[in-house]
Amino acid sequence: MGKQKSSKKDLKPEDFNTGKKPVWCSGCGNFGILMAIRQAFADLGLNKEEIVIISGIGCSDKYHQYIDTYGFESIHGRILPVAMGIKLANHNLKLIAIGGDGDGYGIGMGHFVHAMRRNINITYIVCNNQIYGLTTGQASPTSDKGLITKSTPFGNLEEPVNPISLAIVSGATYVARGFAGDVNHLKKLIIAGIKHNGFSLVDVFQPCVTFNHVNTYDWFNKKVYKLENNKDKHDTKNKDAALKKAMENKKLPIGVFYKKKKITYEEEVEQIKKKPLIKQDISNIRINKLMNEFI
Amino acid sequence: MAINKLAWKIGGKAGYGIMVTGLIFSKACSRGGFHVFDTVEYPSLVRGGHNNYHVRVEDEEIHSNIELIDILVAFNNETIDKHKSNITVGGAIIFDSNETKFENNEIRGDIKLYDIPLLKIAKGITEEKIIMNTITLGATIAIIDYDLNILDGVITDVFRKKGAEVVNKNILAAKKGYDYVKKNYNHDFKTKLRQISNNKEKNKKRMLITGNEAISLGAIKAGCKFYSAYPMTPASSILHYMAANEKNMNLVVKQTEDEIAAIHAAIGASFAGVRSMTATSGGGFSLMVEGLGLAAMTETPLVIVNAQRPGPSTGLATRTEQGDLKFVLNASQGEFPHIIITPGDVDECFYLTREAFNLAEKFQVQVIIMTDKHLAESHKTTEMFNVEYKINRGMLIEGKQLKKRPDGFKRFEFTDTGVSNRTIPGQKNGIFRVPSYEHDEFGWMSEDPEVRIKMVEKRNKKMVNILKEISWPNIYNIENGKIIKKEIKEINSEIDKLKTDITIISWGSTKGAVLEAMKFLKIDGVYADFLHFNYINPLKTELLLKILKSAKKTIIVEQNMTLQFASIIKEKTGLDIDHSFSKYNGRQMYPHEIYDKIKEVLNN
The missing domain is CATH 3.40.50.970 (Thiamin diphosphate (ThDP)-binding fold, Pyr/PP domains)
Incomplete structure (x- = not known):
């Protein structure tokens, strides 16, 4: 699969376009993310058939329709368990899980934490627009306190989830944040995430032009800065420093917060060391020995 | 004296090895060529409460447990109080009067009491009190005159992982229990297990599973x-x-x-x-x-x-x-x-x-x-299970079977059967996407009403061929004391001949209790047919209609209160089943309960 080099390096970002016209609102942050993903695939020289996009429910569920690779649209919150199953069945595939903040940090929060502590080699891109868009504008787990939405007309009473610090303490081995308004920077984060051997989270600030009138492109442009350009030289190996950066909220850092080399879950499963599960012959499995144990 | 028919139960607190001990006894009987059916009962906790393990042993195939007990191994009074009424006439209790104290008048006079100083014997072997379990196994073997070597073999296998010392101590414990009974009690217990002598049966290896x-x-x-x-x-x-x-x-x-x-x-x-x-x-x-x-x-x-x-x-x-x-x-x-x-x-x-x-x-x-x-x-x-098996992966295609198509792979192609070609990620010409959203033949999301109709029909029409593919329910009768299974291959006139006294209908695990009940009924001259379902969906409705119309009397046996299968049958056939036996106290169905109900139905 990964070895079929016939079309390698020939693919351009537009080759990953399925030709389906995205149904997102004009100006939606998803366009920038979509562009960054296609460019990342092209830059990495990946073949279409070695990639599986797993999406969930929300505006971001459509990614698997717009990127010409294998695709599986799961249901709300269940992206990561499906991805885990695919990966353990065939670890030669490159898995890109894409979902929204409601999907990953709300209904799918349990799976999110467990996927990270397992360190399965999946790249998880979260289109974090701090609002429920597809259901027409309710508060999300990352909505700021006080945000007025359809479900919080008197202001959101809850503190937002901080996915970056949560990921760092939960065992993710690559934790990054990008901004949909900076496609080139986001592309680099995604490329590094895919190259990273382990669970990689790329949380993306994604302006919702229709339902979130606070966290806009302008708002982000004024607040974000790049960790790698910062004069205090952030050390991505330093967990404490990464946590400190994750907690910043006056200015919002983007870039790689934390990175760690660690053996992946699937690398520790002896049974699939020689070949992935899908390659194992099941035509005549012998169970006589097992039966004898019941005598 | 009863030969080769035994019901044995061990009971005590959870966490004291009841489960392992029960399984060892089951295995020891199974390895001697006997048929065994055992059931374990335990409350939802790790320590304490009342655990018990019931082993039924016979020299011909058995399909269910019974409530009766010939030998009760009791580690506490609760075990005796709960189960003494089920002890058969001339049955026995194995216990240690230093641990389990009761007045003799609390126990029926016909019950033999094997009072063994379990704790004392155990202390002579090891610090681990739990070995008392194994002493009772040796005692049981002595009472029923069975073979201690078979028990030793099972002990060796079960405790092998714990090391030679544990194995040897347990073998010694079994021997001490055995010797104590042989020395202190006469050999007049009503039930004996004789190793199966018929060579064909004796050498047959069976699983206990x-x-x-x-x-x-x-x-x-x-x-x-x-x-x-x-x-x-x-x-x-x-x-x-x-x-x-x-x-x-x-x-x-x-x-x-x-x-x-x-x-x-x-x-x-x-x-x-x-x-x-x-x-x-x-x-x-x-x-x-x-x-x-x-x-x-x-x-x-x-x-x-x-x-x-x-x-x-x-x-x-x-x-x-x-x-x-x-x-x-x-x-x-x-x-x-x-x-x-x-x-x-x-x-x-x-x-x-x-x-x-x-x-x-x-x-x-x-x-x-x-x-x-x-x-x-x-x-x-x-x-031993028959290992002949052919894998059928249906319309799964890979590699060169996939032809390059300009518009892509039709994962959900409309076909006569509703089943489409399927491939897996990693295949060059197989790229497709599967949405949980409604979709067209390629897997593109679609809200088109025509596509929707076709997709709903595509998916649901699979049931037509599934119904043809699945096996029919089995019909069981008792002939000459043996259970005869009639495999139905098609609906034919045989079905019309179901003119027995009563037709029993059930699904799933009640099968064993029904089969055993039928044996008892046959002894009383009651002829019953038993229609047992392995597939509830799709349901072989056509057959059911025919049987329900031709049967003299029908009874459904289900382990729920609202007779769920009967109501599904009614929905599919429009027909009622005449009688029912249901149980929902959380305990297994016993053959005698079904027997009693059917006798009642037939007598009225």
Whole structure:
């Protein structure tokens, strides 16, 4: 699969376009993310058939329709368990899980934490627009306190989830944040995430032009800065420093917060060391020995 | 004197080795050529409470346990109080009067008391009090005049992992229990086990296996390579068996954070091309329901086991019931095809699980295997399983079978059968996407009303061929004291000949108790037919109609209050079943209960 080099390096970002016209609102942050993903695939020289996009429910569920690779649209919150199953069945595939903040940090929060502590080699891109868009504008787990939405007309009473610090303490081995308004920077984060051997989270600030009138492109442009350009030289190996950066909220850092080399879950499963599960012959499995144990 | 018919029970607090001791005795009997059926009862806790293990032994095949007890091994008064009324005339209690004190007038005069200083003997061997269990096994062997060597062999195998010292101490304990009885009591107990002398029977090796273990073996044989689950009684022993064998059989077994993750991981693995399974009980199945719908919409093959226990909610965590049938039949929103398989014994658990994997892939549907605690955890002796098996992966195509098409691979192509070609990620000309959203033949999301109609019909028309493919319900009779199974291959005039006194209808694990009840009924001159269903969905309605119309009297036997299968039959055929026997106290159905009910029905 990964070895079929016939079309390698020939693919351009537009080759990953399925030709389906995205149904997102004009100006939606998803366009920038979509562009960054296609460019990342092209830059990495990946073949279409070695990639599986797993999406969930929300505006971001459509990614698997717009990127010409294998695709599986799961249901709300269940992206990561499906991805885990695919990966353990065939670890030669490159898995890109894409979902929204409601999907990953709300209904799918349990799976999110467990996927990270397992360190399965999946790249998880979260289109974090701090609002429920597809259901027409309710508060999300990352909505700021006080945000007025359809479900919080008197202001959101809850503190937002901080996915970056949560990921760092939960065992993710690559934790990054990008901004949909900076496609080139986001592309680099995604490329590094895919190259990273382990669970990689790329949380993306994604302006919702229709339902979130606070966290806009302008708002982000004024607040974000790049960790790698910062004069205090952030050390991505330093967990404490990464946590400190994750907690910043006056200015919002983007870039790689934390990175760690660690053996992946699937690398520790002896049974699939020689070949992935899908390659194992099941035509005549012998169970006589097992039966004898019941005598 | 009764030869080769024994019902033995051991009882005491949880955490004191009752389960292992019961299994050792079962195995010792099975290895001597006997047929065994054992049932374990325990409350939902780790220490304390009342555990008991009931072993029924005979020299011909048995299908169920009975409530009676010939020998009761009691480690506390509770065991005696709970079970003494079930001790047969001339039966026995093994106990230690230093530990378990009661007045002699509390026990019927015909019951023989084997008062053995278990604790004292144990202390002479080891510090571990738990070895008292093994002393009672030796004592039992002496009372029934059975072979101590067979017991020693089982002890050696069971304790091998704990080392030679543990093995030797247990063998010594068994010997001491045996000697104590031989020395202090005369050999007049009413029941003896004589090793099977018939050479053909004697040399026959049989397995002693539970429903869960048989399902696990069936899955492994069928090529199930991915198993994901969350622990839940009474399904957990599937997880334990699969996990214990994951390295030697090259499986990936994943305990997930919850049942939602378990089913979705299994769906992911199946989508990627690996045969996969998950198992749970009703509570976990409730969480899996959304995944069932996802598998249905994406036409991902999947095998799910629901080992039922009484609900709703936590219910009775370690007890048995068949209360989930209509829930499972109707689980998840929308209309889609799925198969419900209801094995009735350990053999059916093995063969039908194997079949479930072929059906799931052939029709690209979800197969739900429904058992219950009684079937999942009771051991039964059975012949070695037939390992002839042909894997059928249906319309799965790979590599060069995939032709390059300008518009892509039609994963959901409309066909006469509703089943389309399927491929797996990694194939060059097979790229496709599967949305949980409604979609067209290529997997593009679609809201087109015409597409919607065609897709609903595509998915649901699979049931037509599934109904043709699945096996018919089996009809059982008793002839010359033996159970005769009539396999139906088609609806023919044979069916019209069902003119017995009564036709019994049941599904799943009640099979064993019904078969045993029929043996007793036959002795009384009552002729019964027994129609047992291994498939509830789709249902062989045509056959049912014919049988219900021709049968003299009908009775349904179900382990739930509302007679769920009877109501499904009524829905499908418009016909009522005349009588019913249901039980929902959380305990297994006993043959005598069914016998009594049928006698009552026939006498009125």
